[in-house]
Amino acid sequence: MSRSRADGILVYGLRGAAAISGAIALLIGLFLVLESLPVLRGVGPLRFFSDASWHPSENLYNLVPMLWGTLFAMAGAVLVATPLGILSAVFCQYYAPASIARVYRSLIELLAGIPSVVYGLWGLMVLVPLIGAVRPPGPSLLAGVIVLAILILPTIALSADAAFRNVPSEYARGAAALGISRWGTVRHVIFPAAKSGLFTGVILETGRAIGETMAILMVCGNQVQTPRSLFDPVRTLTANIALEMAYAMGSHRSALFVSGLILLLLIVALVSAAEWISRGRIYG
């Protein structure tokens, strides 16, 4: 009797804890909306895209240049990191001798754990002066793309590695028995079999690239402008929040929460896309 009551209490306790854990994401959404409401109501959502510029003190709230900054930096980094990360996982899984593969894999894991502020420090001290020597000023979209690509490379490399490990080893052995070359096997047997895992990896790295703040804040120059070339300084949505949150008041502060809300919506869309792809695997 008392035993089953203890079980019941346990389950209720666990439910309560799980409810709290589950509520955090909702709470985040709720607070972002609550804090954005004053400016959304007072200014209206359209003016975030149609105003002349971003000068919150003068009631001008154009977020578009920063949205471009985020998208360009993300797209550049994903374009650079995806092939490199996938090839690096292929190397680990199918090309490297076992001992080198082990060392190489732990190196990638180590890279994954390095704080973004350290990547930013390296970018600021090493990369930015190098770029500045080629084409001033130095802090630029290009620096952001490179640092971001290095930062997200471990993410795609590790998920591609996991995706390749899930491919049944019979596939590779069967291809070898048919006399297909190693690259032919990877290209025509392994890649198609690991497709959905690779897509999930790309989505994960895209999410990291959108949300990254510190590294990009330190190397991008942070001028509010739509970049015309890779060497132009840019400011991303995340960097904008980090830079201005310290002193923002009133509707300026509220506008920063709006950009946080935009970031959150982008991430929710990505997570849903990932879910959709992983569900597709059952039928595909």
Place this chain on the structure above:
Amino acid sequence: MASAAARDRAATIVMWSVAAGITAVFVWLLGDLLWHGVGRVSWDFLVSLPKNAGREGGLSSVLVATVLILLVCMVASIPLGVATAVLLAEFSGEGLFARLVRRSLDVLAGVPSIVFGLFGNAFFCKALGMGFSILSGGLTLACMVLPIFIRATEEGLRAAPNEYRLGAAALGISRVSTLFRLLLPAAVPGLMVGFILGLGRAIAETAALIFTSGYVDRMPESLLDSGRALTVHIYDLSMNVPGGDRSAYGSALVLIVMLLGINSAAWGIARRWQSRSLLRV
């Protein structure tokens, strides 16, 4: 066929050069840190207070604040995370409630750290009135590491053989005892993995802390004082303090060594604990 062989050879060369390139970047990064940082790090650097905005002096108050933030984060996230993982793995895996919780945790895992910072500022600092404090920062980080911690613990629990549950049920042992005497000890490796991953993520975090635990580099006297985390210190020194480069490099080196230390120590503990807990059962 000759062209296929040539392509195969070209692919092999590409693979090795990609790997070599990535390794080279890594060596460059760590080498740069060591080269510029090692001269700054000394015992004195670790135990003295920062002076002149961090250009001189050391890290003591920053290290104390960092450790306090991590403690708050772990104390808040471990019980909550373990309880949630137990519910998801052992009690209601597939129900609607569990599905909702899981979906919500998936979203939480993807939320950018700067958004956690905004939320922490609005919720812990303003709505709950904790202000810029170590408590606010630690709790914000706890929200951030929770999904990582839950996933690893859940996997640890799932790795416990089903015979444990069936055998305990056959012996009429309550689920509470089964959980505490059998399943949780068996899940310790998973728990430790989650703990390491969470700690690693928390110690590396900057953006979520800038407007929750703040910038103040004085020695914190209570959890309600503002405290500057090591990552925030590095950021501030490199961006806002002219001539702070050397201290920034030194602090970054200390941070990397701390991360490596946590990783290897925790793995050692996990391995030992695993064998011992199974013997006790």
